[in-house]
Structure formats: C-alpha cells, structure tokens
Amino acid sequence: MSEPSARLKKDLTRHVKERVIEAILFLAAFVSVFTTTAIVYILVSESWVFFQHVPLGDFLFDTQWTPLFDDAHYGIMVLLSGTITSSLVALLVAIPLGTIIAIYLSEFAPFAVREIAKPFLELLGGIPTIIYGYFALLFLTPLLQKVYPDLPGFNLLSAGIVMGIMIIPYVASLSEDAMRAVPMALREGSYATGATRLQTALWVVVPSAISGIASAYILGVSRAVGETMILAVAGGMQPNLTFNPAEPGATITSFIVQVALGDLPHGSIGYQTIFAAGLTLMLLTLVFNLIGYYMRKKYREAY
C-alpha cells in the first residue's frame, strides 16, 4: 500500500498532545482511587496487627473498652453504643425538622421567603463543627440542666441534639431538591381533584420524591455516625456501654481523637485500636451508603 496523501496523514503533534492530555486526566482521576485504596489498605493492615493480639470475639462481644488501663479490654460495643445513641438523638432532631423545613420551602413558602431562607439554611451547614461543640457544651447543656438538674456536664443528649441541628441543612436541602424535582403535572393532578396544599404535599409530592428523601436521610445518618468534634467536646469521651443519652459516653470518632491526641504511645497495642475502630466506622458508613444506593435504585421514580 502506498503512503497516505499528505492531507490525510496522521498529525503527529496532535496525536501526542491528545495522549498527554489523556494521561493528565487519568492521573487526576487516579489520585482519588489511589487515596481510597491506600486508606483501606492501611486500615486493614494495621487492624490485622491489632487482631493478632486481640481475638475478634473479644473485640465484638467484650462489654468493656479500656485500652488505656493495665487491665485492657477492647469491646467495640462500648464505643458503638455511644455512636448509636448520639446518632439516634441527632436523627430524632434532624429528620422531622429537616423534612418539615423541606416541605415548607418546596410547597408552601412564597418565592421571596425561599430565596432568603435557603442561603441561611446552607450557612448553618457551613459552621465549623467545633463551634457546634462549644455551643452544645456551654449553651445547651446548662440549658438542659435547668430542666433536668441531674444531667452531667458532658452528655450524649446535648451533643446529639446539636449534631441534629448541624445535620438539618443536609436533610432539608436534599429533600427539598427531591420534592422540587417532582413535576408540576402531578401537583396539578392533585389540586384538580380538590386537594389542599397540605394534602398535595403529603400524599403526592412526598411519596413521589421518596427516593431522594430517603437518600437525604441516609446522608444524615452517615454524617451523624462520622461526626467527631461535637462529641469530642460535649460528649465526655468516657467509654460507657449505655443507650441512655443523659449519660456521658465515647463514640468511635471521639475515641480516635483522644488517642490521636497522644494519650497512648505510638506502636503500642492500645494505639493500634484506632485502626480497628476506624475500620469499624468505615464499614458502618459503607453499609449506610449501600442502603442509600439500594433505596435510590428501588424507589427511583420515572415521572
């Protein structure tokens, strides 16, 4: 075969340029994949060292968490109970309030109110969590103590409530987006039967947006489970196997902070606990993300 004509020949500089750009884009994408893989690798390998010394059964079923003591126990249940209790308190605040705010903004608020309220709501989500932590410790706890004098200075209740307030913007904003995406045709169909705004909102709009609302809730759960500073500041950091929010307690995250701050020497088995705790936390959020993914798929609305 003869050489292609000069006008149809491969342009070498263009070819090389395309390849270089492709390589740069690949590297950028690779950074995120690499980071995730590296984190998982470190968590798993360091946890492996930990589980060489502590049997998995003890880790899962022991009812004490005392890695700092001579008589060390490593029962993750203790930290999990703190995480679950504080998260439940937070969700009891965030889900009802977040949903009500979303319904109001999407279905009831006049245009002007929504334009003002939404940025404020998003601002609430931008406050650093350490500030929420001090708000819980120095404002909410004393306030709760006026109603309930036996409440300790550090407790999961106050931390959980403030954590709930922190999560409201996420739940409200995502739920509102989901509700606003419901086509007007469905609302009109409802109004045309003589439905009121509330009936339309609760019976048509919310069920239509349920997949988006469910993912908003799941995101809220993930935020609550992973929240650190509020609990470290106001929750007490005392490992305590309890589901009573009126007691102080440590969560997985606040324990990691405590150890990372240097209470335990590097390399000791106590220090290794933070990797096992971190792995547990990661698995926990992974489960919620999977539930969220499944719900989105199952209830996806094709309008």
Place this chain on the structure above:
Amino acid sequence: MNAMTDRYETLLPLKAEARNLSFYYGNFQALKNINMPIYEKKVTSLIGPSGCGKSTYLRCFNRMHDLYPGNRYEGAIDFHPDHTDLLSKKVDPIEVRMRISMVFQKPNPFPKSIYENVAYGLRVRGENARSVIDDKVEAALRGAALWGEVKDRLKELGANLSGGQQQRLCIARALATDPELMLFDEPTSALDPIATASIEELITELKERVTILIVTHNMQQAARISDYTAYMYIGEMVEFGVTDQIFIKPKRKETEDYITGRFG
C-alpha cells in the same frame, strides 16, 4: 354574539356561561373578552392553533391559574345551577375543583396503586369508609372502561399501565367524585390512534352523566365527539356554534380558513 343567538334558539339548559371573560398572565392578556355558553350534558370542543388560549380558557373553569402568582381574571364564569361566578374572590377554588374535575394532556397518575389513584379524590373529601370507596372506585373504573383490564391488579402501580390505560385511569380518578363538569385538556395528544379511539368513545358515553368541555388539537376529533364547537384565535372567541354548522358552513371567514386547513 353568536353564542347568545344560539342559546335562545336552542333553549338548552346551561351548565356554565363565560361573560366578558379576560385573563392575564402578569401584563400579558391571554384571553380577550370571551362570551360563551356551556350546555348541560353536552360535549363542547375548543379548537384553534397553538397559543390561541384554549387551555388557558379551560383552566379558568377550575381556577387552576390560582396556583401560580401573577395571574388575574376579569369578567365572570356563571356556574349553574348555583348562578354563582366561579371567578369571584369569595368563591373557594377548592370547592370549585370538588365539582369540576380535570383530565390533563399527559397522563399523570400518582405514584400509588391503581386503586389509590382512583380513590384519591374521595380521600381528599375525607371519605374513609372502605365499602364506600370500594364501590366508587369500581364504578369509576367501569365508567372509564378500565375495570375489566385492571380488576385483578388494583394493587399494582398506576405507572405500570400503558399510556392509554393511564389516561383512562386519570379519567376514572376525575370521575370517581361525581363531578358536574369535566375538563379535558387535549386528552389524546400523547396517545396512539387505538387508545385515542377508546378515549373518544368514552367521552361520548360520559356525556349522558356529565357536562364536558374539551380542548383538542385535532379537528376531526372535535367533529366526531362534540355537540358544540368554539374556534379561538389569539385569545379571542372567533366563532361558537353547533359542531355541524361550524364544520359545514362556518359563519366567519377565519373559522373556515382554519377548518379547511388554509391556516393554522
């Protein structure tokens, strides 16, 4: 003014009557001084080119325009037997929609079961008695010629039905509450010819029980199913009359041009 003469010629009972009706989207006047009767238990078609205001006019009857800010009505729609102006500020649009139901251009079943879709209007009215709802749902589905096809799958999602079935489901939903006037906004424009034929047949049957006002793009459809036809153009009612007369010997040149396809 044809409207007036026809009314006195036929002496049919009225269901509603638009009087000097104008409508504004903000500053834009979409309807200009419309006068037109709607006769009881008859099918009245609204025809005209896109953007002529047919749907806007239709949506005045159940006060749909109230849902959006900046809309304004002028004039009146006298509703019988109450002799009440539907557009009056003292009239509750929810009460209006309780008596005047609507079927939309695109089928819009709710993300609920077939049964719950039809029961929706009853639940809105606070009806909770299972037996009453069962009976009305069945009657409405029969009325919408859908009962035979769905009676064994009432628990399935309405969205699982075909397009034509979905539209009949929406008709059943609009029918379940025993409306006095039904508004159809181009109900067959999203459907294939077979589904269209079944909806047309249904509308012809429904007029035994209820007054029907229908917007249609399809002139043959208007000729087939309606007793009265109104031709609209840029927000004005050009001509209103008995369907045969409008299609065979329209009085106005504009109507004739549109009907014969020279325009529109």
